[in-house]
Each structure stands twice: as structure tokens, then as C-alpha cells.
Amino acid sequence: NYLKKTRRKRSKMFRFTLLIALCVALLTATTSAFAPPAISTARTSTTQVDIARVVIGVGEGEPVESIIRRFKREVNKSGHLMDLRHKRHFENSQQRKKRKIVQARNIKRLERMNKRRMNRT
Numbered sequence: 001n002y003l004k005k006t007r008r009k010r011s012k013m014f015r016f017t018l019l020i021a022l023c024v025a026l027l028t029a030t031t032s033a034f035a036p037p038a039i040s041t042a043r044t045s046t047t048q049v050d051i052a053r054v055v056i057g058v059g060e061g062e063p064v065e066s067i068i069r070r071f072k073r074e075v076n077k078s079g080h081l082m083d084l085r086h087k088r089h090f091e092n093s094q095q096r097k098k099r100k101i102v103q104a105r106n107i108k109r110l111e112r113m114n115k116r117r118m119n120r121t
Contacts, residue, residue, distance in 0.1 A: 018081075022072075022075075025054070025071075025075070026068065026071055054071065054074045054075050054078050054080075055074075056070050056071050056074055086099065
């Protein structure tokens, strides 16, 4: 019973954290969409962090719902959330290899399906 309660709390906390991160990303994307890119003269550190920015164009008078929908679609396409999901728990090299093999298999299957679909027309 105690474990169920703690799992529920963790699940709620994770959802809340994810929602906050999504809102912050949306606000950052909308505010930085109109600003020119800043040119940094400071020296960057030697460790590179792979950050792929999700940028969407916002039309004048466009409803917020469609903006959020497009933003969510772009975030899903970028793979940020899947990467975070895999990094949630420790994954040793054997598990990573298995996951990558399954992932490659699924990508190849999708490519075959798309190729068949394109050949039909």
C-alpha cells in the first residue's frame, strides 16, 4: 500500500515536472523566436552538450492551441522526451545495445512501409 502511494506521488511529480518544463520551453521558444540570435564572445567549455533547439514560427493571429499542437509535434519529432525517458534509469551497455537494435528495426520497418506507400501511387 505504501509503495503504491509513493509510486503515485512520483508519477504525479514527474508529470508536473514535465508540464513545467514544457511550459518553460514554450515560453522560451515564443520569446526567442522574435529576438535575433545572440553572438557569444565568451569561451565555451570543452564539454559539449548536445542541445537541439525546437523552433516554430508563429503566425499573426494564430490560435494558441494550434501553436501548442505544432510545438508538441516538433518536440516529439526531435526525440527529447524519448531520450529523457531512457535516461530516467541507469542503462548498462548491454541494455543500450538491445534498445538500439530494436529502435533500428522499427525505423527500418517504417522506412519499408513508407517506401511501399510511395510505390502505390
